[in-house]
Amino acid sequence: MNQASHSSHRSSYAPTMSLAVAQQRAQFMSNIRQFFLKQQVLEVQTPLLSQAGNTDTFLQSVAAQVTYQDKPSTYYLHTSPEFAMKRLLASWQVPIYQICPVFRDNEIGTRHNIEFTMLEWYQPNYSLADMATEVGELLEVLYGYPVVMNHYRYIDAFMDFVGIHPLTASLAALQAVAEDKGLIGFDFNSEDSNDSESDRRQSWLDLLFSHAVEPHLGHDLPTLIIEYPPATAALAKTALDKEGNEVAKRFELYINGIEIANAYDELADGQALRARFEKDNQLRERHDLPVMPIDEHLIAASDNLIPCSGIAVGIDRLFMVIVGAGSIEEVISFPSRLA
Numbered sequence: 048m049n050q051a052s053h054s055s056h057r058s059s060y061a062p063t064m065s066l067a068v069a070q071q072r073a074q075f076m077s078n079i080r081q082f083f084l085k086q087q088v089l090e091v092q093t094p095l096l097s098q099a100g101n102t103d104t105f106l107q108s109v110a111a112q113v114t115y116q117d118k119p120s121t122y123y124l125h126t127s128p129e130f131a132m133k134r135l136l137a138s139w140q141v142p143i144y145q146i147c148p149v150f151r152d153n154e155i156g157t158r159h160n161i162e163f164t165m166l167e168w169y170q171p172n173y174s175l176a177d178m179a180t181e182v183g184e185l186l187e188v189l190y191g192y193p194v195v196m197n198h199y200r201y202i203d204a205f206m207d208f209v210g211i212h213p214l215t216a217s218l219a220a221l222q223a224v225a226e227d228k229g230l231i232g233f234d235f236n237s238e239d240s241n242d243s244e245s246d247r248r249q250s251w252l253d254l255l256f257s258h259a260v261e262p263h264l265g266h267d268l269p270t271l272i273i274e275y276p277p278a279t280a281a282l283a284k285t286a287l288d289k290e291g292n293e294v295a296k297r298f299e300l301y302i303n304g305i306e307i308a309n310a311y312d313e314l315a316d317g318q319a320l321r322a323r324f325e326k327d328n329q330l331r332e333r334h335d336l337p338v339m340p341i342d343e344h345l346i347a348a349s350d351n352l353i354p355c356s357g358i359a360v361g362i363d364r365l366f367m368v369i370v371g372a373g374s375i376e377e378v379i380s381f382p383s384r385l386a
Contacts, residue, residue: 062380068370072378075189075366079146079166082188086181088142088168093131095148099342101126102327104334105253107152109161123339124150127359128167129282130345133313136169136355137348144168146362157374158305161383164362171355175296175312178356179271182300182308186269189369196300197268200288201275205252208260213252214276214292218244221251228259246330249278265301273298282320283311300360302368310358317349 064072083090100108100123108123125131128145135143149165170178179196186194205213211224225231242250264270274294277285283297296312314320321341328338367378376382 063376063382063385064378064380068372068378069380071370072366075369076146076362078188079185079362082185083144083168086142088144088170089139091132091135091143091145092147093125093128093135093145095124095150096122097125097130097342098122098340099130099345100337100339102324102331102339102341104327104330104336107336108339109150109152110337126151127165129357129359130342132167132169132357133352134344134348136171136353137351140171140353142168142170155383157376158364158367160363160375160379162386163375163379166360166362167357169313169355169357171353173356175273175298175310175356178310178358179298182271182310182358189365195268197265197270199264199270199272201256201272201294202288202292204260204264204272205256208263209255213255218247218251221248221255225251225255228255230254230258242330242333245278249276252276253279261301261306262304265303265305269307270301271298272301275299282314282323284314302365305364305368306361307365307368308358308360310356312356313352313354315349315352315354317346320349321346 062069080090096111096113098120100110103126106126108126111122111124113120113122127149128147132143132145144167146164146166148162150162151159152161154161170181173181179198183194183196186196202213205211209224209228211220216224264272274288275297277283277293277295279295279297283295285293286296288294298310299306300308300310324341328341332338363375363378366372367375370378372378
């Protein structure tokens with residue numbers, strides 16, 4: 048076999064991640080586990096398959112056809128281990144963490160893959176401030192030097208980079224500024240839409256935040272965006288900010304313009320959770336998305352969930368920014384296109 052054909056043959060099976068990066072990643076994963084061992088956080092493992100799916104309209108579950116007790120059934124690969132972990136937390140009431148593959152359909156790009164690795168952990172009796180401190184401590188272990196994090200309110204970031212107040216601007220104003228920034232082809236204000244005004248507002252806010260705000264975040268320091276609109280966080284408690292606006296008790300971590308982690312002060316109210324899931328499904332139905340089975344086990348567990356905060360971290364993205372990779376394909380063995 049000549050050199051050219053050998054190279055072509057190898058490219059048909061070779062991983063997109065180099066051996067050197069794989070060795071770095073192995074040490075990175077070991078450091079995470081050592082961190083939680085020292086923190087006395089229990090590592091757990093929960094099923095990848097569930098009878099219930101994620102109702103979030105922005106997350107599409109991967110369905111799997113299985114046979115259970117000789118009957119064909121539809122199960123779903125989890126988009127996060129959150130639901131099962133909360134059942135463990137309600138039962139055991141101790142700090143827990145998990146590192147596992149998760150699946151989100153139709154997510155492909157330099158920062159996305161249908162299958163990716165997530166780190167998720169829950170700390171009983173932690174406030175969001177406590178969780179932010181622990182995130183900083185983990186980053187220091189992974190970077191190998193002290194890390195200072197910037198705290199930035201959602202409203203302030205929006206006004207700095209978009210130029211309007213996200214909670215008081217009219218729908219017409221949100222559409223106008225989106226078009227001014229080149230975000231055309233979106234018409235969330237259509238009279239044909241069955242969405243509520245609050246749903247349409249949130250659609251504009253999500254579009255503007257992802258395109259006009261996120262790229263600017265976390266370049267000088269890792270940045271925590273805090274005090275999100277409640278509609279962005281179905282599983283978080285809410286509170287009033289200093290201006291009296293209702294906000295979600297949630298933060299997101301950004302590094303180099305990339306969303307790395309998402310943390311909540313967790314909602315422990317089964318009926319409130321059911322109402323939010325049902326509202327999500329109504330919105331999914333209006334947008335011709337599959338209505339997802341609600342996780343009744345989670346609903347039952349929620350009323351016994353002790354006060355806690357939880358966080359989900361995109362392992363591949365975090366490793367990507369730490370080693371300076373330009374694409375997620377450089378830090379995983381086989382992306383979905385080659386799997």
